[in-house]
Amino acid sequence: MNSSIQANDLTEVIESDRAHLWHHLMQHKPLETNDPRIIVEGKGMRVWDATGKEHLDAVSGAVWTVNVGYGRESIANAVRDQLIKMNYFAQSAGSIPGSNFAKRLTSKMPGLSRVYYANSGSEANEKVFKMVRQIGHRHHGGKKTKILYRERDYHGTTITCLSAGGQPERNALYGPFTPGFIEVPHCLEYRKQWDVEDYGRRAADAIEEVILREGPDEIGLLCLEPVTAGGGVITPPEGYWDRVQEICRKYDILLHIDEVVCGVGRTGTWFGYQNYGVQPDFVTMAKGVASGYAAISCMVTTEAVFEQFKDAPDDKLSYFRDISTFGGCASGPAAALENMRIIEDEDLLNNTLRMGERMMKNLHGLMDKHRVVGDVRGKGLFCGAELVADRTTKEPAEEKKVQAVVADCMAQGVIIGMTNRSLPGLNNTLCFSPALIATPDDIDQITDAVDKALTRVFS
Ligand SMILES: Cc1ncc(COP(=O)(O)O)c(C=O)c1O
Numbered sequence: 001m002n003s004s005i006q007a008n009d010l011t012e013v014i015e016s017d018r019a020h021l022w023h024h025l026m027q028h029k030p031l032e033t034n035d036p037r038i039i040v041e042g043k044g045m046r047v048w049d050a051t052g053k054e055h056l057d058a059v060s061g062a063v064w065t066v067n068v069g070y071g072r073e074s075i076a077n078a079v080r081d082q083l084i085k086m087n088y089f090a091q092s093a094g095s096i097p098g099s100n101f102a103k104r105l106t107s108k109m110p111g112l113s114r115v116y117y118a119n120s121g122s123e124a125n126e127k128v129f130k131m132v133r134q135i136g137h138r139h140h141g142g143k144k145t146k147i148l149y150r151e152r153d154y155h156g157t158t159i160t161c162l163s164a165g166g167q168p169e170r171n172a173l174y175g176p177f178t179p180g181f182i183e184v185p186h187c188l189e190y191r192k193q194w195d196v197e198d199y200g201r202r203a204a205d206a207i208e209e210v211i212l213r214e215g216p217d218e219i220g221l222l223c224l225e226p227v228t229a230g231g232g233v234i235t236p237p238e239g240y241w242d243r244v245q246e247i248c249r250k251y252d253i254l255l256h257i258d259e260v261v262c263g264v265g266r267t268g269t270w271f272g273y274q275n276y277g278v279q280p281d282f283v284t285m286a287k288g289v290a291s292g293y294a295a296i297s298c299m300v301t302t303e304a305v306f307e308q309f310k311d312a313p314d315d316k317l318s319y320f321r322d323i324s325t326f327g328g329c330a331s332g333p334a335a336a337l338e339n340m341r342i343i344e345d346e347d348l349l350n351n352t353l354r355m356g357e358r359m360m361k362n363l364h365g366l367m368d369k370h371r372v373v374g375d376v377r378g379k380g381l382f383c384g385a386e387l388v389a390d391r392t393t394k395e396p397a398e399e400k401k402v403q404a405v406v407a408d409c410m411a412q413g414v415i416i417g418m419t420n421r422s423l424p425g426l427n428n429t430l431c432f433s434p435a436l437i438a439t440p441d442d443i444d445q446i447t448d449a450v451d452k453a454l455t456r457v458f459s
Pocket of ligand 1: 155157229230258286
């Protein structure tokens with residue numbers, strides 16, 4: 001146990017949690033008889049719960065957020081100093097950290113130059129959707145307002161983000177949805193939809209088919225995750241992104257890449273899209289921007305998009321009439337600046353590449369040993385292992401058994417994740433996204449735990 005932590009008596013905390021808290025993503029009935037899990041402290045890659053138990057966190061705060069690890073005093077100090085000097089002013093005015101971070105961030109994103117601050121990934125995505133609608137109404141005579149999204153991708157929790165969501169289990173019972181969102185097929189070759197050699201090109205061609213069906217004049221935006229995260233850790237097949245870019249240019253469709261998960265280092269490059277040589281018109285990011293030390297999200301776009309909102313200064317409907325109250329919290333960019341400094345000074349992009357390779361090698365080792373591992377996929381430190389009941393038919397492993405693997409790892413003191421509440425019958429991929437500071441020993445400890453869990457659950 002971390003020396004500063006004793007097994008605290010948190011009886012009162014647990015009782016008030018049970019009496020008053022509504023946890024995210026959770027059925028609460030079991031909490032009537034079991035204690036909720038309370039995480040008390042974190043340092044580096046590890047967290048300690050209310051019983052004093054130590055866990056190695058292989059999912060960076062459960063949802064791939066704490067990229068630089070727990071207990072970073074320098075970020076806390078940067079936030080503290082900023083809060084004392086100037087905590088908040090609406091973003092109709094600027095702030096020193098807001099301006100400085102926008103410059104630093106766009107220096108990593110050639111071709112993009114304008115940053116809009118908000119406070120969640122969903123909200124940043126909504127900004128793009130609103131901008132595209134406004135561009136359509138003002139510059140395309142009310143056309144080009146429809147938005148394409150991809151099966152298995154996720155873009156957030158609001159009704160409109162769910163309207164752009166390709167995960168039916170997340171959407172069920174929350175309709176009716178916002179009109180004008182249209183699905184294109186996923187690109188996961190392991191679950192192929194076309195029997196062709198050049199799968200990446202074929203999967204992208206499927207986007208063109210939807211565009212032609214709907215009418216290119218109607219479509220303003222294509223919104224994609226660079227690597228589909230919660231929908232099954234889907235790394236795009238060779239050739240996919242080149243063709244996607246070609247299609248967007250051919251039909252004058254803006255390309256929005258949702259980097260809420262992959263942004264700021266997760267895949268070993270600053271942004272996931274930079275692995276694929278693609279040039280987006282919009283990039284959104286949230287989780288790793290400040291590693292959860294402050295709430296911040298960013299919508300970043302081009303000068304060409306920006307210009308379309310200042311071309312008619314006398315028209316009071318022409319500019320982007322949007323605000324995010326907490327987009328004006330100066331703690332966000334203050335934390336993000338220090339977060340970025342840490343990634344650079346500690347060479348964490350390179351570490352991510354090296355540790356990602358080790359994680360993939362270990363996962364391939366598990367695939368050799370356990371027939372239940374049907375496929376392993378990953379980019380940098382965002383990796384997954386898809387579990388199947390039968391390798392030949394690829395019948396997915398039962399969700400309850402996948403949950404049992406996660407629970408077994410938890411009992412061993414290693415927190416891993418799995419796709420859940422995403423696609424009926426396909427919640428069968430284990431997820432690994434340790435902090436970018438992971439060491440070889442951490443990676444081995446994670447995959448050793450999975451090895452033992454697979455043996456226990458599937459033999
Ligand atoms: C790819 C992607 N986009 C958007 C979001 C939504 O972000 P937030 O929960 O901050 O609204 C998420 C959340 O997991 C995500 O994975």
